[in-house]
Amino acid sequence: MASKAPAGSVTFVERSPGWLRWGGGAFLATVAAAVAVGAAIESVWALYITAAALLLAAVWWCFLVRITVEVDGQEIILRGPLWKRSVQQGSVHNVAVAKDTGLNTGLVNWPVTRHERGSLTRLNMGGAGAVTFSDAHGHRYQVVLADLPSAEQMAQAIES
Numbered sequence: 001m002a003s004k005a006p007a008g009s010v011t012f013v014e015r016s017p018g019w020l021r022w023g024g025g026a027f028l029a030t031v032a033a034a035v036a037v038g039a040a041i042e043s044v045w046a047l048y049i050t051a052a053a054l055l056l057a058a059v060w061w062c063f064l065v066r067i068t069v070e071v072d073g074q075e076i077i078l079r080g081p082l083w084k085r086s087v088q089q090g091s092v093h094n095v096a097v098a099k100d101t102g103l104n105t106g107l108v109n110w111p112v113t114r115h116e117r118g119s120l121t122r123l124n125m126g127g128a129g130a131v132t133f134s135d136a137h138g139h140r141y142q143v144v145l146a147d148l149p150s151a152e153q154m155a156q157a158i159e160s
Contacts, residue, residue, distance in 0.1 A: 009072035028058035091136035
């Protein structure tokens with residue numbers, strides 16, 4: 001999904017699919033409720049704090065987690081949960097668009113992952129289209145978007 005921001009910049013925002021967002025939030029809230037019951041039975045304050053943290057994590061996952069890519073003509077700002085990078089737009093090369101399964105490789109399925117011995121950073125909330133580009137240092141970034149037309153729009157914004 002693309003939206004216009006001030007001064008000719010373009011911002012792309014991706015959130016996880018509804019079933020994943022609400023399913024993950026429901027799972028975290030259920031675990032929080034179970035821990036809260038255990039805290040009430042055992043009267044352990046650390047469990048109350050743990051339950052509150054899990055409930056906050058559920059709210060965070062359901063309403064706040066997203067991947068954002070802002071292209072403003074001078075730099076590309078990539079943001080993910082607990083992660084942010086800035087790449088000078090003039091140093092970007094090898095921009096490519098491809099179909100994607102939306103699945104991360106490996107055991108960890110966090111929205112921002114590093115692959116191939118740290119040479120690729122993948123921002124993924126699930127989707128069918130991916131934009132891959134390299135910076136001046138040879139590090140590659142891959143952003144997975146909901147569909148291929150959105151990926152093509154992002155590639156055009158990055159290349160211009």
